[in-house]
Amino acid sequence: MTAQPPAPAANRWADAGLVSGEAVELDVRAARLGSRVLALLIDLLAQLVVALTLLAGLSVLMLVLPTHVVDAALAGALQTVLLVVVLVGYPVLMERFAGGRTVGKLAVGLRVVRADGGPVGVGQSLTRALVGVAVEWPGLVLPLLSWVASVTVMLADPRGRRLGDLVAGTMVVHTRGAGVWRPVPLAVPTLVGWGHTLDLTRLDDGLALAARQYLGRVHQLVEPERARLGQALWAEIAAVISPPPPWAAPASVYLAAVLAERHRRSVDRLRRTRGLTAALWPELAAPPVAVAAPPPASTGPAASPSVLRPAAPALAVPTQPDPVRGQPAPVDAERPAG
Structure with missing residues (x-):
């Protein structure tokens, strides 16, 4: 893998000309x-x-x-x-x-x-x-x-x-870096339908991260190393996904389509998880309620106990008939001796 050839000194980021003790040029920019x-x-x-x-x-x-x-x-x-x-x-x-x-x-x-x-x-x-x-x-x-x-x-x-x-x-x-931020390219519209049919269960996080880093740094690579690395990554990903793409395209286009579909499914999965959590435990999704100052303590009969918010939803305990009283009793209840 070869990076872009060095640009002229006037256009390079590391234009300060500073060299470390190990004879390595430092990536430092001179102030203009x-x-x-x-x-x-x-x-x-x-x-x-x-x-x-x-x-x-x-x-x-x-x-x-x-x-x-x-x-x-x-x-x-x-x-x-x-x-x-x-x-x-x-x-x-x-x-x-x-x-x-x-x-x-x-x-x-x-x-x-x-x-x-x-x-x-x-x-x-x-x-x-x-x-x-x-x-x-x-x-x-x-x-x-x-x-x-x-x-x-x-x-x-x-x-x-x-x-x-x-x-x-x-x-x-x-003293601050000058890295250029480039977003990962999105999937082309003609491959969106193909992405919805993909089986990505065998695509692990490490391989997806390698593809994402390649797409983020593809502008810094030169040919033929750029195409060679893209083809190698696509060959690894194509071996663990199905079905194959419908038409021929550069490897970077396939990688972008696969990553876009993977991201879409992750977002949908997170949305469903949050909806299910809100349905089972509404207290987690509800906004925090400001607690007012408690009223003065009262010892009379009109005093009502404060309502406490449960820390977790109540779980039903399985029961079975009590042989002595003929009423349901908890499973872990103590049985009479002898």
Whole structure:
């Protein structure tokens, strides 16, 4: 069985180029411009919240300090410290204590790693943050020109790295899989009638699961292995079901028809079982009833015992005539001695 040939690096899922210690390429995707911009927008909201919180704290501090201490120089110094903490301290501390992730990266599913796939260090996080503040965002040096240069670098780099990543030797990767979900194909209309006549008593769960996995991954296989595996599975299933199909078709069409009929019968069986259970034991199918608070205890003759819901339906006990009293008595009743 052969999988699809490797696609170009620009179209592959595992495009990060990370290799494990056993020389196996890891199935990790490099983060591109779209996901990183989305993470940046979320981080900007988080930084705004941090900035407002710190600003409120500094305002309280300015009110507490003596009047002769508070001046324009102190206010300017505190504002500079605030900007450094928000723009540089926030990403460095988050990447240090959250495993290379900020709030935005956690939400989008991204992570900063070294170029070789190892965990990012504090020095590398600090370098990324300083380069980002200087020439990327907010871009203190030629803002518009630096923004265009940053976007150009990210689009041109095979791993989607920005200037800060190139300088620090890091990259951003996805932490979530990118599997493509494909539903199992349904039975073609011309085989539905044939499926209703099938005898599936000898089709076990393991063989049905193998057929279902084949249909779910058939798009990842190439010819002639795709047809060979489908024919092998259909040969095994055709040996345990009857009657044979009415006309010739690819093996995947037969497999889909058999699985669709098997699923239909399972659904019908479950529906009948639930209907029979509801008929024999209605308490199981009835919705739960809210129990009201019990009334105060009463010792008078008007007090009526509470009605309890039976835990199981009552079973009839077979009886036989009692030889002494001439009345029916339980089978397991004690008989008189001697």
